[in-house]
Amino acid sequence: MNDLLSLIKKDLTSLIEKLFNEDVIKNNISNKLTIDYNSKSKQGDLSSNLLFILKGQILNKSFNINEYVENYLSNLEYIETIDIHKAGFVNIVLTKDYISNYLNKIYILENIYTKTNKQKINLEFVSANPTGPIHIAHLRGAVLGDVLSSILERIGHEVTREYYVNDAGSQITILGNSLFKRYQELCGKNIQFLDGEYPGNYLIEIAEEIKNSDNEKWLSVKDSNEVQSYFEQYAVKYLIKKIKDDLLLLNIKFDQFTLESEIVKNNLIDKVFSILKDKNLIYEGILEKPLTVDTEDWEPRKQLLFRSTTFSDDNDRAFQKSNGEWTYFANDAAYHFDKYKRGYDKLINIWGADHIGYIKRMVSIVDVFSNKKEYLKVIVCQIVRLFKDNQLLKISKREGNFVTLQEIYKQVGKDPLRYFMISTKNETPMDFYMDKVVEKNKDNPVFYCQYAYARASSVINNAKKLPNIDISKISFTDFDNLSISKFEWEIILKLISWPYILQDAASTMQPHKLTNYLEDLCSSFHAFWNKGKDDSSLRMLDENNITSTISRIIWIQSFRNILKEVFTIIDISFPENM
RNA sequence: GCGCCCGUAGCUCAGUGGAUAGAGCAACCGCCUUCUAAGCGGUAGGUCAAAUGUUCGAAUCAUUUCGGGCGCGCCA
Incomplete structure (x- = not known):
């Protein structure tokens, strides 16, 4: 877990232990405690189920638990305000200093991730x-x-x-056989494929290679084991090489x-x-x-x-x-x-x-x-169904007419393929629309997110041209809490939650959480971008307001850093201009 | 028949014990003299397949039913 949440969780846990030791509550129920970034309601930065789980545990009915919790939390240095929702949620607003402190890590790209126990x-x-x-x-x-x-x-x-x-077993034997048939065919013989053999055209290329180097030599070799083993090994070696090359198209090694x-x-x-x-x-x-x-x-x-x-x-x-x-x-x-x-x-x-x-x-x-x-x-x-022109591409296992990686790659390219293959939860069957994923609009999250990166990069490039700011000299000490609008704090909070998102994706082994996060974050950025059109005080660069411009450059750089991190992990490109 | 997965807006999908269930697309109405409109804002759209149970609280957990996918040699 990310530093921020684990730190706060520690404090809330010790609160529960304290209540337990003082015989205020029946059981130490700290294992039921949850604390999360508050994406659902706008009532705070973080929320916890603390009071829900304490409620049923109170021994003395007249004990005012709400007040006790409120006092305890108000004394924690990183908490600005807390709000106890009548349902039982504890909503926490963090101090600007505290959030800024984490933003700094992202700005300079240091110590973002909590050290985990390294595993092989x-x-x-x-x-x-x-x-x-x-x-x-x-x-x-x-x-x-x-x-x-x-x-x-x-x-x-x-x-x-x-x-x-x-590379062992009967399938390989059949493969060797099928290749030898293709070779015989090239040497002018009549051949026929049986059920379960490999009639695919790719074996013809391999057979041609053998024919070119050995001519018709293998037709007269008496030892059938020798022939069989030669064709098996040749086919396997060739196909492994081909598989490696194909995967390299997606940069998979x-x-x-x-x-x-x-x-x-x-x-x-x-x-x-x-x-x-x-x-x-x-x-x-x-x-x-x-x-x-x-x-x-x-x-x-x-x-x-x-x-x-x-x-x-x-x-x-x-x-x-x-x-x-x-x-x-x-x-x-x-x-x-x-x-x-x-x-x-x-x-x-x-x-x-x-x-x-x-x-x-x-x-x-x-x-x-x-x-x-x-x-x-x-x-x-789960399986992927391939659509083109809104038509399902039917595959028949029997005929072996699968659409190959190479064919899809030629039509779609690396970025959309990599992005979409992980953007749906692995247990959910996936429909892949070959036409849609290459469109260049909001319909297509790959371009939507890359576009956000390009826009942010454009802001930074324009900032370099400002006469009264030297962007290379900006450091985090120039960051001014007060010149940041409410909407921007929401973006900054999302930036800070990145290590938590990554940790969550790792422990649940669900990479689609990265693309969900990416789309959410980029959507906030595009929204803020447009706010500047209605309200000039929200424009990212303002020559007349150096303080807010510098502060914004800092979080926009941090935004770019996070995007780069996510793009790098998914391994898709992040062009500065589009 | 058995096992695993899925069933959420017209479509494609998030959310898997927490607040009024969310995005994108499609539909409708708006926003470009100013940082990239490949963008943004708004309206409308839901019996979370169904039932019962578990509890402060269920789309989420349990049981059952219905519907869909995948699998069920000594193959690989």
């Missing part, structure tokens, strides 16, 4: 299979993961951005790529297996037929199962296939074991909505080997 966090996201290019279904998680990482870094954590590459094949090679599954075995969480059993499978396709078989139901999952889950191979789940568990062994304080995964059913077993198994509760946090992002 691993954030795994995207992790799309290297069987095709990045497309719309991966986009939201990609940006969400990147921005969330930046948020956590900003408050002092050390974040590893990680990508897990599923990873610190680490971990290969499933390496996890398998290092026998980590055996280790996880023996831990489970020791804890009696694995057994040989037969699963019931799932509802989604036709009866004729189902054959009950004995295999090793993980006791997922112990952790309130619907079913126990297959850990080893009946043919002796490990399941995908086993590999993935081993991968998480690997992350755990690397010594992170916390693991975060971002998954698409299509993996919801997989969360329970993964979180459970990580709990088991890490011996920690909620060591792994899985964030789910």
Whole structure:
């Protein structure tokens, strides 16, 4: 929490403790205390539920709690006035000095954030299979993961951005096969794709590369394993490179790529297996037929199962296939074991909505080997529906005709993509209108906020031209409380609440709180800008009133500083001129 | 059938125990000789899907119902 609120909370908490120690109230209920920036009513800067929670606790009915609280608070140095609302809210107006003191930190961009206990966090996201290019279904998680990482870094954590590459398993075999078919096709053979194979055009490019360097050499290689493995590896390597390049369009970079094949090679599954075995969480059993499978396709078989139901999952889950191979789940568990062994304080995964059913077993198994509760946090992002010309772009998984990141990027660009992908809460399904996000008007919050920054920058540039003010010599000691209007104090209070907003976004892991804040703050700025048209005393620059002009330059610079902070975290541009 | 998520203004969404439930768009009425009108102000628009419960207080929590999305092999 930000210094300001935690300081005041400390004082209110000790008030509650005092009342408890003096036997005025029944219980120490300080854990129910809340204090917040007062955005809802205009009755003060901050509000607290203090009296609500004290009311039911008073032992002596004749004790005048309102008066007691009022006296106590009035003596605190940072409180200008307090107002006890009849419903039970305590509304606090802070002294101008106190608010100015915090504004100063933002003006000089120092000590804005309270030091947190630094944690080593691993954030795994995207992790799309290297069987095709990045497309719309991966986009939201990609940006969400990147921005969330930046948020956590900003408050002092050390974040590893990680990508897990599923380069083992049957999908990769099929990929290799499909690529070889494309190669054969280029060599003049007739080919046909089966259901479940990869007919996408992107494999043709890869096949062309191979044909250009090796000609028809692979047609005559007898060892089919050699062919298979060559085409698999070539495809995976090529596609990983392509995925990296695509993500770079949005400036998304990873610190680490971990290969499933390496996890398998290092026998980590055996280790996880023996831990489970020791804890009696694995057994040989037969699963019931799932509802989604036709009866004729189902054959009950004995295999090793993980006791997922112990952790309130619907079913126990297959850990080893009946043919002796490990399941995908086993590999993935081993991968998480690997992350755990690397010594992170916390693991975060971002998954698409299509993996919801997989969360329970993964979180459970990580709990088991890490011996920690909620060591792994899985964030789910809901699907994005893409609209163009107000028409829903239908996708068919079967045909694999997803709109690729590259295609969307070409039409929309980086800033709107990054902004909109995080501006809706991750659990809410999102509609993305490709035409609207590039419009340059109020309809489009990206431009609305960037425009506010440009306007503020323009004020500062004009201030540099004022004959009687040297902007480079302004320091915070020149800030005059009295020349600031009421409306501006509201903006300044919003600036001060920024560390609280960031902290909140970090602890709830919800980056959309940043864009909400940004839009609210910029709206206040645009409103104030226009007030100067009706009332010339509210114009930001006034040659005839140096004191108020200097004070305004200070908060406008602070406003720009905060905007820069938010834009930087979201990683979109902030042009000075538009 | 089961699990998770969602249901808030005509539309897209915030708000998830607190005050008279908020923004933007769309509609209607206004504001450019002066710091960027790519902007601002105002009007209108609500059974917070429904019911019951929990308590000082519920859009928010619980239970149930209805509607929508996603998922429900030994695939990945």
